[in-house]
Amino acid sequence: MKIIHLxxxxxxxxxxxxxxxxxALLERIDKGASGKFIIEQxxxxxxxxELDQKGNKVVIRGNNPVNIAVGLNWYLKYHAGIHLSWNGxxxxxxxxxxxxxxxxxxxxxxxYRYDFNxxxxxxxxxxxxxxxxxxxxxxxxxxxxxxxxxxxxTDGVWYNVLKKLxxxxxxxxxxxxxxxxxxxxxxxxxxxxxxxxxxxxxxQQITLQQRIVKRMREYGIEPVFPGYSxxxxxxxxxxxxxxxxxxxxxxxxxxxxxxxxxxPRFQEIASLYYKELNKLYGKANFYSMDPFHEGGSxxxxxxxxxxxxxxxxxxxxxxxxxxxxxxxxxxxxSQMIENLKAGDMIVLDLFSESRPQWGDPESTWxxxxxxxxxxxxxxxxxxxxxxxxxxxxxxxxxxxxxKAKESSFGKTLxxxxxxxxxxxxxxxxxxxxxxxxxxxxxxxxxxxxKNYTVARYGKANPTVQEAWILLxxxxxxxxxxxxxxxxxxxxxxxxxSDHPYLVSSWSxxxxxxxxxxxxxxxxxxxSVADQFTGNNNFEYDLVDIVRQAIAEKxxxxxxxxxxxxxxxxxxxxNTAANRFLQLLLLQDELLGTRPEFKVxxxxxxxxxxxxxxxxxxxxxxNARVQITTWGNRNAADKGGLRDYAHKEWNGILKDFYYMxxxxxxxxxxELLDGKKPTAIDFYALEEPWTKLTDSYSSEPEGxxxxxxxxxxxxxxx
Numbered sequence: 001m002k003i004i005h006l007x008x009x010x011x012x013x014x015x016x017x018x019x020x021x022x023x024a025l026l027e028r029i030d031k032g033a034s035g036k037f038i039i040e041q042x043x044x045x046x047x048x049x050e051l052d053q054k055g056n057k058v059v060i061r062g063n064n065p066v067n068i069a070v071g072l073n074w075y076l077k078y079h080a081g082i083h084l085s086w087n088g089x090x091x092x093x094x095x096x097x098x099x100x101x102x103x104x105x106x107x108x109x110x111x112y113r114y115d116f117n118x119x120x121x122x123x124x125x126x127x128x129x130x131x132x133x134x135x136x137x138x139x140x141x142x143x144x145x146x147x148x149x150x151x152x153x154t155d156g157v158w159y160n161v162l163k164k165l166x167x168x169x170x171x172x173x174x175x176x177x178x179x180x181x182x183x184x185x186x187x188x189x190x191x192x193x194x195x196x197x198x199x200x201x202x203x204q205q206i207t208l209q210q211r212i213v214k215r216m217r218e219y220g221i222e223p224v225f226p227g228y229s230x231x232x233x234x235x236x237x238x239x240x241x242x243x244x245x246x247x248x249x250x251x252x253x254x255x256x257x258x259x260x261x262x263x264p265r266f267q268e269i270a271s272l273y274y275k276e277l278n279k280l281y282g283k284a285n286f287y288s289m290d291p292f293h294e295g296g297s298x299x300x301x302x303x304x305x306x307x308x309x310x311x312x313x314x315x316x317x318x319x320x321x322x323x324x325x326x327x328x329x330x331x332x333x334s335q336m337i338e339n340l341k342a343g344d345m346i347v348l349d350l351f352s353e354s355r356p357q358w359g360d361p362e363s364t365w366x367x368x369x370x371x372x373x374x375x376x377x378x379x380x381x382x383x384x385x386x387x388x389x390x391x392x393x394x395x396x397x398x399x400x401x402x403k404a405k406e407s408s409f410g411k412t413l414x415x416x417x418x419x420x421x422x423x424x425x426x427x428x429x430x431x432x433x434x435x436x437x438x439x440x441x442x443x444x445x446x447x448x449x450k451n452y453t454v455a456r457y458g459k460a461n462p463t464v465q466e467a468w469i470l471l472x473x474x475x476x477x478x479x480x481x482x483x484x485x486x487x488x489x490x491x492x493x494x495x496x497s498d499h500p501y502l503v504s505s506w507s508x509x510x511x512x513x514x515x516x517x518x519x520x521x522x523x524x525x526x527s528v529a530d531q532f533t534g535n536n537n538f539e540y541d542l543v544d545i546v547r548q549a550i551a552e553k554x555x556x557x558x559x560x561x562x563x564x565x566x567x568x569x570x571x572x573x574n575t576a577a578n579r580f581l582q583l584l585l586l587q588d589e590l591l592g593t594r595p596e597f598k599v600x601x602x603x604x605x606x607x608x609x610x611x612x613x614x615x616x617x618x619x620x621x622n623a624r625v626q627i628t629t630w631g632n633r634n635a636a637d638k639g640g641l642r643d644y645a646h647k648e649w650n651g652i653l654k655d656f657y658y659m660x661x662x663x664x665x666x667x668x669x670e671l672l673d674g675k676k677p678t679a680i681d682f683y684a685l686e687e688p689w690t691k692l693t694d695s696y697s698s699e700p701e702g703x704x705x706x707x708x709x710x711x712x713x714x715x716x717x
Contacts, residue, residue: 020034020039021065021069021141021218022060022068022072023037023039025069025072025138025141026072028089028138029090029093029138030090030092030093033093036058036093036097037057037058037059037072037097038054038057038059039060039068040059040060040061040068041062041063041064041065041068042061042062042063043063046107046109047064047067047108048062048063048067048106048108049062049068049106049438050062050071050103050104050105051071051074051075051103051104051105052103052104053099053100053101053103056097056099058075058079058099058100060072064220065141065218065219066141066144066145066146066220066221067144069219070106070143070438071106072142073142073143074104074106076091078455079100080093080098081454081455081457081458081459082455082458083455083457083537085139085427085536085537086135086136086139086423086424087596088536089135089138089139106438107440108437108438108440110413110415110416110437111414111415112146112147112346112377112414112415112417113143113144113146113147113416113417113434114147114148114149114377114379114415114416114418114419115145115147115148115149116418116419117149117183117326117381117419117420117421118151118183118184118186118288118290119183119184119385119422120423121149121151121152121183122180122182122183122626123183123421123422123626124386124422124423125152125423126179126180126182126606126622126623126626127179127602127605127606127608127609127623128605129208129605129608129609130208130211130212132605133152133208133211133212133215134215137216137219137221140221141219141221143430143434144434145221145418145434146220146221147221147224147286147415147417148216148221148223148224149223149224149226149288150209150212150213150223150224150225150284151182151183151186151225151226152205152209152212153205153280153281154182154209154226154277155176155177155197155201155202156202156205156206156209156280157273157276157277157280158172158176158273159172160276160279161269161272161273161276162175162233164276165240166240167239171239173192174191174192174195174196174233175191175192175233175256176191176192176197177191177192177193177195178193178194178195178197178618179197179201179606179609180194180622180626181193181194181626182194187290187293188229188231188247188255188258188291188292188293188296189250189251189253189293190250190253190255190256191234191254193253193632193635194622194625198611198614198615198618200611200615201609201615204609209281210280210281222284222285222286223281223284224284224287224288224324225277225281225288226287226288226289227273227274227287227288227289227310227323228269228270228274228289228310228313229289229290229291230258230259230260230261230291230309231256232244232256232257232259232269233256233257234246234254234255234256234257235257236257236259237257240265242257242260242265244258244259244260244263245258245260245297245298245299245300245301246258246297247292247297247298248295248297250294250295250296251635251640252632252634253639255296258292258296258301260302261301261302261305261306261309261310262305266309266313267309267312267316270309270310270313271313271317274313274314274316283318283321285318285321285322286321286322286324287314287321287323287324288323288324288325289314289323289324289325290325290326290328290331290332291306291310291336292331293328294329294331295329298333303333304335304336304338304339307332307335307336307339308339311323311344322343322344322345322346323340323344323345323346324345324346324348325337325345325346325347325348326347326348326350327348327349327350327357327371328350328351329365332347334372337371337372337374340374341373342373342374342375345375346375346377347371347374347375347376347377348377348419349371349377349378349379350381351365351379351419352378352379352380352381352404353380353381353396353397353400354393354480354482354483355483356404357370358370358371358376358378358407358413359407359408360403370409371412373412375413375414376409376412376413376414377413377415377416377417378400378401378404378413378415378417379416379418379419380397380416380417380419380420381419381420381421381486382418382420382426382429382430382486383420383422383425383426383486383487384421384422384485384486384487384504385421385422385504385644385645385646386421386422386423386627386645387486387489387503387504387645387646387647387648388425388487388544388547388647388648388649389486389487389488389490389548389551390426390475390476390487390488390544390548391475391476391478391487391488392426392428392429392475392476392478393477393478393479393480394428394429394445394449394476394477395445395472395477396477396478397429397433397436398436398442398445399442400480401436402441402442415437416433416436418434421486422645424596428449428452428456428468429476431452435448445472446469446472449468449469450465450469453465453468456538456541457532457535457538458535461528461531463524463525463527463528464525464528464538466524467520467524467525467545470520470521470524471518471521471545473517474513474514474518474521475513475517475518475548478512478513479512482512483508484507484508484509484510485504485506486507488513489502489507489646490503490551490554490646490648491554492551492554492583492584492648492653493643493646493647493657494643495642495660495682496661496664496665498562503646504643504644504646505640505641505642505643505644506640506644515552515553515555518545518548519552519553521545521549522548522712523549523712523716525542525546526542526546526708526709529705529708530705532705533705539594539704539705542704542708543590543591543594543704543708546590546711546712547587547590547591549712549715549716550583550586550587550590550715551587551648553715553716554580554583554584554587557576557579557580557583558576558580560572560576561573561576561577561580561665564576565668565671565672568672570669570672570673573668573672574665577665580661581662581665583715584654585653586715587648587653588650588651588654588658589650589707589711590708590711591648591650591653592650592651592700592702593701593702593703593704593707593708594700594704595698595699595700597648597649597650598649598650598651598696598697598698598700599627599647599649599651599696600651600695600697600698600699602623602627602647603620603696603698605623606619606620606622606623616693617693620693621690621691624689624690624692625690626645627645627647628646628652628656628686628689629641629642629683629690630642630643630644630645633687636683636686637683642683642686650701651696651697655689655694656686656689659685660682660685663680663685664680667680
C-alpha cells in the first residue's frame with residue numbers, strides 16, 4: 001500500500017509539473033529547459049516576481065503564472081543575455097545557466113497590463129493560425145500582459161445571433177466583414193466589406209478562438225471579449241421592426257445601425273448575443289464596447305440611457321463583469337459614462353503618449369476631469385495602419401507614465417497598455433512600455449537602452465549602444481506636442497504628386513529629426529555587422545535601421561526631382577528620377593533578406609487559411625486590398641483610406657510602388673516636352689494589383705549581412 005501511495009503521489013507531482021504553464025513555456029523556448037529552473041508560485045496580495053538561486057538551478061517566484069513568466073523573461077534578458085522577440089521565440093539556453101548571485105525582487109501596483117487595439121486584429125493578425133497565436137500568447141505572458149482584447153471568432157457569434165433573429169446566410173454575410181476588415185465592422189464603422197465569408201471561415205475561426213482562450217486562461221490571462229453595444233445591421237428597422245438610429249457614414253461606408261436603448265428588444269437581443277458568446281467561449285470578466293466610434297452620430301440618442309442599457313445587459317450576463325472602453329476622440333462620451341458606478345468600467349487612454357485624455361491640461365484632447373470615477377489605463381498607440389518605420393517618443397513615454405502616476409488622476413490609474421494599430425514592429429518601444437510597471441521610480445532612458453542592447457543582442461558593443469542612443473535622441477524622440485499618426489512615412493510608398501509628403505491621409509507627419517542622424521546610426525550598425533552574423537535580433541534591427549536610412553535618402557532625392565521639374569531641367573530630372581527608382585529597387589532587395597519585410601509572408605499567411613482555390617484567392621484579395629486601396633474607389637479616394645495601411649515591403653515595392661512612380665515620372669516627362677497628357681487615374685492603376693494572385697516568395701533571399709553591406713555602400717558612398 002505504501003508503494004501504491006508513493007506512486008500516486010509521484011503521479012500527482014508529474015501531472016502538476018506538466019500542468020505548469022511556465023514550465024510548458026520553457027519547453028517551447030528550448031526543449032529540456034524546464035529542468036534548469038525551479039518555478040515557485042506563492043500567494044500574495046501584491047503582484048511580484050523574484051529571481052533566486054538554489055544549487056545550480058535558477059528560481060523564479062511569483063504570485064501567478066503571468067508574473068512568473070515576467071520574471072523568467074527578466075532573467076533571460078538581464079542575466080542570460082537572451083531576448084525573445086515576436087519573430088524569435090526560441091533560444092538555445094546554456095548548459096549551465098548564469099547564477100543569480102543576489103535575490104532580486106520586483107513588485108507592481110499596476111494591476112492590469114492590457115494588449116491590442118481592434119485594428120491590430122486586422123492590420124497584423126487577420127491571417128494568423130494557431131502556431132503564430134501560440135507564440136504571441138507566450139510573448140504576452142513573458143511581458144506581463146494579463147488583459148488582452150480577444151476578438152477572433154466574434155463573427156461566429158454574430159452569425160448565430162443573426163440566424164436566430166431570422167436573417168439568412170446571404171443577409172448575414174452582407175453584414176459581417178471579410179477577414180482583412182473585421183476590426184472596423186466590430187467598431188461599428190462598416191458592414192460586409194471584404195466578404196462574403198465562406199462557411200469554413202466561421203468554423204475555423206471559432207476553433208482557433210477556443211484554443212486561444214483556453215491557453216490564455218491556463219496562464220490566468222483575462223480575455224476581453226467584444227460585448228454588446230447596440231450594433232445591428234443597417235436594415236434592422238425594416239427586417240425586425242426595431243427602433244434604430246443612423247450613425248451615418250465612415251470614410252464612405254455606411255455604418256451599422258444603432259439599436260436605441262429604449263427599444264423593448266434591446267435587452268432581448270443583448271441577452272441573445274451573450275448567450276451565443278458564452279456558448280462558444282465561456283463567460284468573461286471583461287467586455288469591450290465602443291458605440292459611436294470615430295465620429296459616429298449620436299443624434300437622437302439618449303447617451304445616459306445607452307450607457308446604462310449596455311451596462312445592464314453586460315451585468316445581467318455576468319454581475320462581476322467590467323466594461324472596457326477605448327478613449328479615442330470624443331469616445332467614450334461623458335454623458336454615457338458619468339452615471340455608471342466606479343469599478344464597473346476601465347477606460348483605455350488609447351493615445352496617452354500624444355493625446356492623453358486622463359486629465360493632462362497640456363493635451364489637445366484634454367478632459368478636465370479625466371475619466372471621472374472610472375479606472376483607466378495608460379496606453380501607447382505608437383503604430384497606425386501597421387506601417388513600417390522607426391518611430392517613438394522614448395523619453396516622453398517614460399516621463400508621461402510617471403507624471404500620470406504621480407498626478408491627482410493617478411489614484412484611478414490601474415495599469416499600462418499597448419494599443420498599437422499594427423504590431424510586429426519597433427520592438428524597443430514595446431519592451432520599454434511593458435517594463436514600466438515593474439520600475440517603481442523614474443529611470444534614465446540612456447541607461448535603460450544600454451542594458452536593452454546587451455539583452456537584445458547577447459553582448460555589449462559600444463558602437464551599437466552609441467547608434468541606439470543616437471536614434472533615441474532623433475527618430476525615437478518625437479516631440480511631446482507632435483500628434484502624427486505613427487511612423488515617419490517612406491516616400492517610396494506615397495502616391496506621386498507635384499509635392500508628395502504624406503503617404504496616408506491623416507498622418508499629421510512633420511520633420512522632427514535630422515535624417516543624417518538615422519543615416520549615421522545605420523552606418524554604425526553596418527560597421528559592426530560582421531560581429532553579429534546569425535544573430536536574429538541584430539539582423540532584423542540592422543535591416544530595419546538601414547531601410548529607414550534608405551527611405552531618408554529617397555526623400556532627399558525626390559526633392560531634387562521636384563526642383564529639376566520646376567526649373568525645366570529635363571536632364572537633371574531624369575537623372576534624379578532614375579536614381580530615385582534605383583533606390584526603391586535597392587530597398588526592395590534589402591527587405592527581401594528578412595521574411596518580416598516581405599509581402600509574400602503576408603499573402604502566404606492569407607492563402608494558407610483557405611481550403612479551396614476560391615477561398616485562397618478571396619483571402620489574398622483581402623490581404624492585397626487592405627495594404628493598398630483599402631476600400632472601393634469611393635472609400636479609397638474620397639474616404640481617404642487608400643495607402644492608410646501601406647507597407648514598405650519587398651515585392652510590393654518593385655511591383656506596386658515602382659509602377660506608380662514610373663508612371664508619374666513618364667507623365668511629368670511628357671509635360672516637360674510640352675505635351676498635354678491625360679491626368680493619371682491612380683485608382684485605376686492600383687486596383688488591378690489587388691486582383692492578382694501572383695506568387696510572392698515568403699522565404700528570405702540572399703545573405704542578410706553581405707547584402708546590407710553592399711547596398712549601404714551603393715546608396716551612401
